[in-house]
Amino acid sequence: MRRFRASLLILPAAALIFLFIVLPYVTVLVMSFRAPGANGEPYGPGFGLQGYAQFFDEGYYLWSLPQSLLLGIVTTFVCLVLAYPIALHIAGARRRWRGLLYGIVLSPLLIGIVIRSYGWTILLGNSGVINSTLRDLGLIQRPLPLMYNDFGVVLALSHVFLPFMVLPLLSALQSMDPAVKQAARSLGARPFTIFRRVTFPVSMPGVQTGCILVFVLAISSYVTPALVGGMRVKTTTLLVVDALIDQFQWPFGSAMALILAVSAGVIVLIFARLTAMKWN
Amino acid sequence: MRIGALFLGLFRLLVYTFLLAPLVIVVLASLNAGNFLTFPPQGLSLRWFWTFLENDVFIDAIVYSSILAAGATAVSLVIGTMAALYFVRHAKREAEIVRIGVLLPLILPEILTAIALLFFFYEIGIGTEYKIALFTGHVLMTLPFVFLNVTTSLQGRDDSIELAARTLGASRYTAFRRITLPLIAPGMATGGVFAFIISFDTFGISFILKGSGSAPLPIQLYDYLRFNFTPEAAAVSTVSIILTLVLVTLADLLFSRNSKA
Amino acid sequence: MTEVSLRSLVKRYGKTEALKGISLNVRHGEFVSLLGPSGCGKSTTLKCIAGFEETSDGQILFDDRDISRKLPEDRDIGMVFQSYALFPHMTVAQNLAFGLEMRRLQKREITERVGRAMEMVQLTPYAERYPKALSGGQQQRVALARALVIEPKILLLDEPLANLDAKLRDEMRGFIRDLQKRVGITTIYVTHDQGEAMTMSDRVVVMFDGEIAQAAAPEDVYDKPASERVARFVGNANILELPVRTNDEAGVELGLPGGLSLTIQRPVPAANGTLGVMARPEQIALTDPAAGHLRGRISKRYFSGGHVEYHVETDLGPLVVLAPTSQSAKEGESVGLDFDASRLWPLPGRTGSAESRA
Structure with a gap:
């Protein structure tokens, strides 16, 4: 009776997730094996592998995959490099400052993704803040290509997803016994050695979580590459949405989405294997 | 060593600037008196805010997004809190499955979830009609945030306090209302604010599932920005940022009063 | 085997004085306990000796050399922390080797000394285990061995038994005491437990409010307390x-x-x-x-x-x-x-x- 009453608590959430996450994803899987439609229909009768075949046949689509994955990896790396000193700083800051720094780190989350990306277009555009400032200073003649290319997209994505890297790092650093660092010092280790041999390895669970989160978010992001990349940086995710919404090719779009998801999954698995921690 | 510390400090300053830059730029751009999004602004003025106030499309979008966010937050608060209570109090072997299950909408790529929902609702014959798909999507997106916050406020609490209340003669319902609810209220408040903001700002779900008719604010902004480049978009963004800040501050006030009591 | 000498040690946090002029000499090979209620300054004193707190005034001497401005890593101390502070990502053997690696010893010598240290604390079968897989008492012994394997000048222990259950605590008391006598290392031990201080130490230093109330042999502190407060803190009076x-x-x-x-x-x-x-x-x-x-x-x-x-x-x-x-x-x-x-x-x-x- 007690178990039954308790299970009523989880029932709505379980139903919601099963009906509107599990079943729809199964639908995508099924859709990817359907035959392409004709005469403006999103899909045709019967099943086939045409969706997958189309992806591998056309270099335009096939090449977008490694490029997207690389974009995700670079973004993740940039985030890690930018986030680590910040996480260390906040973990070591006094209480009074911590709230403010925390607020700054979370600020990108509190503004919508459209506005954030839009902010970057104002900054990076040909007549944007950076270019016009540099031109006024006489440092450049023609505007630097900051936007509508991989550089701009990586920069904007790193900004958008930086909080997702800082937060896991911070929680790993904060759950670390401060006496561990002192112990290393008492044994004769200098600050950089402590970082290399103790702090960083102990924060590895945070590094892992942060990297996986940022990588997955980055390769599946849509708005930022669309606005900052100006449709000139073709990520697989952009092509998926294009195929589904504009071209109305549902089996092909689904197949492409699944290929992207599986590739990302493989990379995450390899990463997890490489950074496996026996001690945890 | 000194130089290393200086370099590190400078680097941190740069990253903090990097984090705040787009926010500051959008607000500054909205005060531009000129016609285009140029920098430095051609004088300061509030004219683009007046333009925005006269533009029914954006006003409608803000109202529409607010209603959508409020509805999704309300449903998420109930379902998410129940799930959190189950996860902390009752889940045993299945705990990890419950946690990952509820967090799935956060873990899975939003755009893919949106597409999956689109297909699913077409399969069952509703499609994007009646905004049911859109609303479901928003509930899904906000659910993990309520769950995470309520879970945090429940964890580390002594499980036996509600039992203690029962031994003192409180009914199951009274014990929940008088003991548990006040304890998780701050978590629910924070989770609710998060949920509202996420719903207000989410793009992928709204973009794919919006259907015909009025659209949420991020979609209207996105459509506008694809073809226009006036500071009006910046003004709309600034208003949206201010709304968010007001909401966060309110929740913070409520939260700190709660934790003091 | 170092003589430690504290000379009018003062530690201020803002306006409050945590240590109001502590003077103490610890002889070669002596086991001295700092005993007092929480907030009496015993841990602060230990942190000052270790170098984790900067002293506001006064001197700390190891064998007549002032080390109060030296960094912790240069002080050649062995320290055991209340939480043990074992490196969670290293095995027992790696934990013990860390301090020796910092001293750039030959690989062979490190292996040899780590092996001896593990024998000393009876942990040889656990060499390849991670700290998480050890019991509280075992972790405690790893912490002790890690501090001693570098053959430091002095050993500092910060309430090392506080996290153990009563029976294990009694066992570890004897273990630490015997080990200290065998190695003959100058030891400073911080505790709030008067029984612990009495049974283990050559000398007990009772502290209240950032000052030393009495420093004497356990028998003398018990039988001849310097004040009513000492009398009441050490046993029933x-x-x-x-x-x-x-x-x-x-x-x-x-x-x-x-x-x-x-x-x-x-x-x-x-x-x-x-x-x-x-x-x-x-x-x-x-x-x-x-x-x-x-x-x-x-x-x-x-x-x-x-x-x-x-x-x-x-x-x-x-x-x-x-x-x-x-x-x-x-x-x-x-x-x-x-x-x-x-x-x-x-x-x-x-x-x-x-x-x-x-």
């Missing part, structure tokens, strides 16, 4: 305030209710008016109601296996008496109390003159 009848070379005669008197055969300078004396519970014996120095009635009786503790109401207030179980009295019974006058300890600072009292 009965404090009696008695009128001084006579005071001369031969000793002090103190008056008791009912015309009886007690004589301390030792001169106590400046004892006029009243004198505060301390008697430990086991220094008072139960006798027949007619005999003894004082009459009383037993209000509470607690049996504790080896002894019986009696709470006795007397004309001088409630007293605690610890008696062997061979002698038994019931609650409510009238008894006589017999003091062991040779062990009564006059408390400095509790003497008063009749004039000033009036």
Whole structure:
């Protein structure tokens, strides 16, 4: 009776997730094996592998995959490099400052993704803040290509997803016994050695979580590459949405989405294997 | 060593600037008196805010997004809190499955979830009609945030306090209302604010599932920005940022009063 | 084997003084405990010696060399932390090797010394385990071995037994003490547990409010406390305030209710008016109601296996008496109390003159 009453608590959430996450994803899987439609229909009768075949046949689509994955990896790396000193700083800051720094780190989350990306277009555009400032200073003649290319997209994505890297790092650093660092010092280790041999390895669970989160978010992001990349940086995710919404090719779009998801999954698995921690 | 510390400090300053830059730029751009999004602004003025106030499309979008966010937050608060209570109090072997299950909408790529929902609702014959798909999507997106916050406020609490209340003669319902609810209220408040903001700002779900008719604010902004480049978009963004800040501050006030009591 | 010397150590946090001038000499190979309630400055003192806190004033000397401005990593100390602070991502062997690697020793020597250290703390079979897979007592021994394997000049222990259960704690007391004697290392041990301090140390330093109240051998701290506060913090103490009848070379005669008197055969300078004396519970014996120095009635009786503790109401207030179980009295019974006058300890600072009292 007690178990039954308790299970009523989880029932709505379980139903919601099963009906509107599990079943729809199964639908995508099924859709990817359907035959392409004709005469403006999103899909045709019967099943086939045409969706997958189309992806591998056309270099335009096939090449977008490694490029997207690389974009995700670079973004993740940039985030890690930018986030680590910040996480260390906040973990070591006094209480009074911590709230403010925390607020700054979370600020990108509190503004919508459209506005954030839009902010970057104002900054990076040909007549944007950076270019016009540099031109006024006489440092450049023609505007630097900051936007509508991989550089701009990586920069904007790193900004958008930086909080997702800082937060896991911070929680790993904060759950670390401060006496561990002192112990290393008492044994004769200098600050950089402590970082290399103790702090960083102990924060590895945070590094892992942060990297996986940022990588997955980055390769599946849509708005930022669309606005900052100006449709000139073709990520697989952009092509998926294009195929589904504009071209109305549902089996092909689904197949492409699944290929992207599986590739990302493989990379995450390899990463997890490489950074496996026996001690945890 | 000194130089290393200086370099590190400078680097941190740069990253903090990097984090705040787009926010500051959008607000500054909205005060531009000129016609285009140029920098430095051609004088300061509030004219683009007046333009925005006269533009029914954006006003409608803000109202529409607010209603959508409020509805999704309300449903998420109930379902998410129940799930959190189950996860902390009752889940045993299945705990990890419950946690990952509820967090799935956060873990899975939003755009893919949106597409999956689109297909699913077409399969069952509703499609994007009646905004049911859109609303479901928003509930899904906000659910993990309520769950995470309520879970945090429940964890580390002594499980036996509600039992203690029962031994003192409180009914199951009274014990929940008088003991548990006040304890998780701050978590629910924070989770609710998060949920509202996420719903207000989410793009992928709204973009794919919006259907015909009025659209949420991020979609209207996105459509506008694809073809226009006036500071009006910046003004709309600034208003949206201010709304968010007001909401966060309110929740913070409520939260700190709660934790003091 | 280093002599540690603290000279008027002062530590200020803003306006509050955590240490108000600590001076202490620790001899070669000596085991000294810093004992006191929380907030008394014992941990701060240890952190200053380790170098994790900068001193505001005063000096810390290791073998006459001032090291108070040296960084912790250059002080050559071994430290055991309350939380053990083991490196969670390293095996037992890797934890022990860390300090030796910092000293850039040859690989062969590291392996050899780590091996010996693990034998010393009986952990050889656990060399490849991670700290998470060890019990509390085992973790404690790893922490101890890690601190000792670098053969530091001094060993600092910060409440290392606080996180262990009672039985293990008793075992570890003996283990640490034996190890320290075997290695012969100068050791400073911080604790709030007076039993721990008594059983392990050569010398106990009692601290209150950032000052040293007494530094002496455990027996002396127990039998001859420097103040009432020390007397009460270290074990149970009965404090009696008695009128001084006579005071001369031969000793002090103190008056008791009912015309009886007690004589301390030792001169106590400046004892006029009243004198505060301390008697430990086991220094008072139960006798027949007619005999003894004082009459009383037993209000509470607690049996504790080896002894019986009696709470006795007397004309001088409630007293605690610890008696062997061979002698038994019931609650409510009238008894006589017999003091062991040779062990009564006059408390400095509790003497008063009749004039000033009036």
